[in-house]
Structure formats: structure tokens, C-alpha cells
Amino acid sequence: MDTLLGNLSVSVLAQILENAFQWFVVVDRDSNILYMNEDYCRFLEVTKENAIGQPVAEVIENTKMHEVIMSGVADIASPHYIKGTYMLANRVPLVVDGEIVGAFGSVIFRDMSDWKKLSSHVRTTMERIQLNIEDNSYKEYHLVDIKGTSVAMRKIKETIEMIAPSDLPVLIEGESGTGKEMFAHSIHQLSERSDGLFVKVNCAAVPPELLEEELFGKLDILTGHLRKGRVQQADKGTLFIDEISSLPLTLQAKLLRTLQDKEVVSMHSEKGEQVNVRILAASNVSLSKLVEEKKFREDLFYRIQAITLSIPPLRERMEDFTELLNHFLQKFIVQAGRRKIILATKTREILQSYHWPGNVTELQNVLQAAVYLAEDDVILPSALPAQVKKRNALSFQASGKLAHILLEVEKNVIRDLLEEEPNKALIAKQLGISRSTLYEKIKKYNF
Template identity: 40%
Template sequence: MVEKQYRILIVDDEDSVRRLLGAVLRREGYQVETAEDGREGLEKFTLWRPDLVLLDIRMPEMDGMTALGEIRRCQPTAKVILMTAFAAVDTAVTALKQGAFDYIIKPFNLDEVKLLASRAKEMSQMTEEISLLHRELNALYRLDHFLTNSPRMKELCRTVAKVAQSNANVLVTGESGTGKELIANTIHYNSLRRQGPFIKVNCGALPEGLLESELFGHERGAFTGAAGRRIGRFEQAAGGTLLLDEIGEMPSSLQVKLLRVLQEKEFQRLGGSQTLKTDVRVIGATNRSLPKLVEEGTFRQDLFYRLNVVTLELLPLRERPEDVALLANHFLQKFSHDNGRDMLGFDRAAMRLLERHDWPGNVRELANVVERAVIMSTGQIIFPEDLPPGLGSQAETHPQPGYRGAGQSLKERVKEAESGFIREALLHNGGNKVQTARELGISRRSLLYKIQEYGLEHCE
């Protein structure tokens, strides 16, 4: 893809300035247009839409300050560098307050001009990358992309859609690995705060002193080692969302400070006296029962009520078995792409093992199992031997009495049947492994593995 050439418009009533700057910036690889007064500059800006404008303040027809205002109205994100004589520096400073990118004093140093143009270009690229990232994240966390066949999870998604449009604090609960952070991301990127920052803090990963500084920031000298001011997460998340993961692990002393932030929308940095206002939506996430912690006296009841405006409880994967195959195939595509593989799917026996597993680690465990299977497999199909040993054994070790095969585990019965099928196919095909594998719908590698496992070498 050819990179778009960065465009600069030079607006100055002095012909010598236009020619000099034009020659210098063209040598730097920029596409340059010029105009001799503010009115012509505004016309060219409207038609050409440059990335950067070098704009003289004192000009006939329309001065630079007036042109700046018109440019900003036309395109609020436009980057404008004011050019001014030393005597008009106060005017240039005023222009900065009105949205100018920077100013430069005549007679100017050409290296400084090149540096400012380079900075403006870098800033534009950064802004474009951030905008692209926001668009990608908005698409990634669209509610209609949430993978589930479970009626209860679909109802949860409908609730998330309603909650996202509000500014209410949210409590997301569920076992580890159920997708609490995914839900928090989805709420943020479907909310009116989607253009703001989304900041995450793990309350269980830091000791009390560091967690307080992490959340609220600190002033220089607040404690030993505090060599300078630190901006905390509440300041960083202004206008956006703050996810407090493992909030049930938060120390009692910090719970008091968090309660004040939620009630008063204000806080102080550690070691500071200035009261700072904040506009942050808080999402708490926990795999523990906060009501139980309240009963035990380790979590404040008033803080629980502040957080518990809306509670979203995520189901463990064992309570939504209809989602196992859906999620497994999703992860197969993802990890196949990530590892440069061309995987087609799961063997039926392998999928049965996935569906029988209890998934104590929930969706996170399923993702890890599928990623491992993609790495271990040498073909395009995931077979049982590609999965971790013992997977699905919870459902296979409790045979029911009173039917043919009592006393055998499910795994033993499956192996017995599988061994018989392979033996018959080998005999039917005169020991031809390629033809046998094709008839059985498995890879030659898997067939060789089964022959060795079941001792069927005599059937070849």
C-alpha cells in the first residue's frame, strides 16, 4: 500500500517566504501548495484539505487569526502553525488557546520549521491510529458478535445493551475464566464513553500502598521513592471507564476512599491536598461473593450498594453446554490463523470429549485446550490424541448398572468399539492404510497411532 503524501499549505503575503518554505518542505517529501493571503488560503484549504497549514498572522484581505477561526470551524482537527514577528507573540499565544498546533517566530530557523512539520505529521498519524483502534475495538466488542447459543446468556446480552447506554456503575460477577473482562469491554465500547479511555486495574495484584498510588496517584515526596508526581488511574480514565478487577480483594482502607469517589466524584492524590474532580464510570469485577464478604465484615456494605446498581452474573461454561462447540470452533479459527495453520474442524470423538468435560477453568480453559490442540496437531482435523490427556474423563468414569457393558467405563467401551471398526476396515481393505484411513475419515497418522494403541498390526 502506497503511503499517502502529507500535504502542507503555506499562507503568507511575502512571496520570498512562500518560495523558501515551499522548496524546503518539498525536499523533505511533503506535497506543498501556497496562498498569498487569508482569503485565498481559506479557499485552497476548503478545496485541497491539507494536513497542515503554515499561516502568517499579519496579511491583507483576511488576517491569520480570522483565517484560523474559519479553518477550525471547517475542520476542527486541522493542524495550524502560526508564523509571526516577535512583537506579535502574545497574539500567537492567544491563537494556541483557540486551537493552533504551535507557532514560530520570524525570522525563523528552517530546521525548526522542519521539526514542527515532522511533529505535526507524527501527531496526525498517531491520531489516525488511535481512531482506527477505536473503530476496530468498537467492531470487536459489538454485542451481535457475542458468541452464545444459551438463552440465559442471550438475556444477559440484552441487559448489557441497556446498561451500556447508561452511566450506572456495574458489578460483573462470575467464576474465573467466564469472560468478565470481555463483558466490561463490551459495556465500554457500546457506551457513550466509547471515545474515552478504558483503564483496567487488578486490585488483587498490588499491595495496599501501591494500589492506592495506582488508583489515586501521588505527589512528589508522598512516600519514600516518590521522586515525582504520578497521575493515578482515576485521572487517566476521565471521560471513560475504569475496570476494578478482583474488587473483592481491595483492602478496607481503600474501600473508604473508593466510596468517596463514587459518592462525591472527587479524590485527592496520595500526599496531596488538592481536591480533584473526576468523571469516570466504574465497573467492578469479582469471582467472589460480595454479599458473603459483607456478612464476614471484609467488604463495606455501603460500597457494595454503590457498586451494585446493576449486577451481571456470568454463567460457568458447565451451565451452558450448548456453547462449547460454538466457542471451540471460534477458537480453532483464531489459533489456526495465529499459528499459520489451515485447520478444518474437530473429529466427532474429539468434540464429544470437549462437550463432556466439566470446564472448571471455563472459557479461558477451553481456549487454552484448543490452542494446544492446534499446536500439537499435524493435520487439518483435531483428533482426541491432540487434546490433553484425561480430558472429558469426569463424564466417562461413572457407568450405570443394569445394562450391557456394566462394569466398563465409557472410555473402555468407546475404545472397544473403535478397535472393532478399525480391525474390520483393515481386513476389508487388505491392510491398505491409506484406503482405510479415508474410509474411516481420519488421517493416516491417526490410523497408525490407533493400530499401535490397539495392537492391530496383525490385521495389516
């Protein structure tokens, strides 16, 4: 074997190396780069001339080549986080006459989408990484996590910065999906209570018969054990009451007494417990309207709305859309273990023109699904749900004579069908016209 390799020219050996591995690097005993193939250089956005001779740690982030040289132990199928995604890498020490003279490293899988298809060993490794990502992902949000620079969003953020240090209760109103909990988290994080707990209760998610115990706790008469409710858990911290509009009137009265007396009385108990809690409340309906309808206590309303933040729906702050779109797209690309995915121009146009009744939450859900449905690293319109792709036939300016309006409707319908279905015979059948008529209309509208 040695004789065979010795007969190969340097150029032939270089060709073998360049084609045997997707990306690889060779370093000397001091962890300086001796060789790096062209593909790896292109990915790292460095030239081979500039890379060779440099310390490997200055060229490849999170490298472990130096550890392999020091330990003399190969590192096989090891997760390597680089440029926003996890890859799998092999790192092997190079030994000559019993002495370590350097190390060889190669990337064997360049993103996790291929990795997931492999052996149980690799799948287990990937799952361990994913668990680590989830364990370290924060469940709290800061003001910087709220995306948007529109006038409305800037004003809300400025208001939060002003009122957060106080203990004033805050009412956050906005449609479902506008991210009201993120705003509550940001208030807590900027407050003097940030070292305390942020405790949440969703009044709409807890059955009414269990809500009193959930909020105020319950004393077990037989054992004397007191189960603390969310109010007690939030002592010296912040209590976020989501969907407070769903709180029954009887519990509204008890909550009001708790806020006034700074004391909570648990179920089956006659003894009050002092609490020091800041209240943040959220509602997806107007509480003032519920007050008028006698469905919400007026005295509690005035108690919790010292400051009211009105979160605009996404359709009213579309100047923030591109920032939100790019932020969530990149987030889900990383979560999916993909290196790069782009939006087709038509897909971006459809997303931009949609009215987003589910607001930011709907946008996140649509993008997360689209990332997994992307074809050849491109999100096509076919990856979007039907309700997003469906156009309002009267979304154009409905002005002028009826004949002109009908032509616009016809044009929009044919254009949408052509985007979704390549088979023109099927389109003609769906429209109830002949293929020749369809071709005439295609020519007419320059499709």
C-alpha cells in the first residue's frame, strides 16, 4: 500500500483528497492549517491561500482539532455547531512513528435534515443536541425580543421602559396572536421584580370550577396541607393573568379584595396570607365594553388598568412585516437543522398580501410548516396553507365600469390557477371553458 501511494504524484493525491470528502482540513501539531479543500474554504468564505498557515481556531468556529492533538483520541461523528447550524464531523490525530504530528478533520454531514435519516447512533446524538437546545431555550422574553420599528411599536416599547420599574398594574389588550405575553414578560424583566418569579395563569384555559383553587390555593381540611395558588407563588414577583375577561364575576370580586388588602385567602381557609404581587393582565376583547355590558366588574377594571397597552394587529403594522418574516424564517431554519432556505418571490408576495387574522402567532405557524415543506431549499407557494394562498377576488381597486371589474376578476382567477396548476387542461375543465379559450385568455393577459 505504501509503495502504491508513493507512486502517486502530489497532484493526483490532491485530487483524491478534494473529491474524497465534502469538507476537510489538515493541521500540524501546533493546530495551524496545513491544507483545506476548496469547498470548505468557500463555505467559510476564506481563500485557501489566506487559510493555510493560520491557527485553525481563527478560521473554523468551535473547532476541536487542538483537543484531538492534545488527547491523541479520535473524535468521531461529533456534533459541530458552525455558522448557525449543527453538522457532524470526524477528527482524527495523525501519528508518525508513534508521535502525533497533527490532525485531520472532515465534515461528514452538513446539516441535520440528512442526519435524521441515519443510524440510531446518529439519531440519538441529534436528539441529545435537540434536547440541549430546548433545555437552554429561554421561556422568558425581553423587550429586544419584540420585533418591530413601526410608530405604534416604538411607542409601546417606550411606554414599557417608562412604567416597568413601577409597581403599577398594567392591562394589555390585543387580538389573539399579537404576542401579549411577550409584552408582559418584557415589563417583568425591566422591573425591580425581575429577580422574582413571573407566574402566569390563563383564565380561559382553566375550567371555571377549578379556577379559584388555581388562583388562590386550597387548604386540605383533613391534612392541614395548603396548596399554594398562583397568587401566592407570585409573591415578590409578577402575576400575569391572561384572558382575564374569562374570570367569573365571583372570582373577580375575590381578586379585587386580594389587590386591595394585599392578602389572599385560600379555599377552605379563614386565615389570610400577606402577598406582595404586581398584576399584569391581558385580554383579547375590550374590557371597557364588557364593563358596559355588566360582564366585568367596574371597580376591578379601574384597579387593573392604571396603564393600558393596546397591541395593534399585524395587519395594522405591516411596515414591521419584513422584519418579522425574516426573523421567524431564520429561527425555524435553525430549528429544522437546515443551512439555508429562501422564499420564492411569489411566496413572499402572497405572505405580504395576506391579512393575517391570527396575527404574529399565525405567521410563525405558517413559516414553521413551510420550512419543513420547502423543496430544494426554496419555499414555494405550494408550501403555504390554502387560506393564505386564497385571494380575495375584490382585493383590487373595484372602481370603473362593471365590464372592467369583471375583467380584473377573470384575470386574477386565471393567474392564481396558473400558479397552482401546471396542467392547463385541468384548469380549463375547472373553469368550464375549452382549452383554446383558456389559451386565448392567457395570451390576452400576457401570462
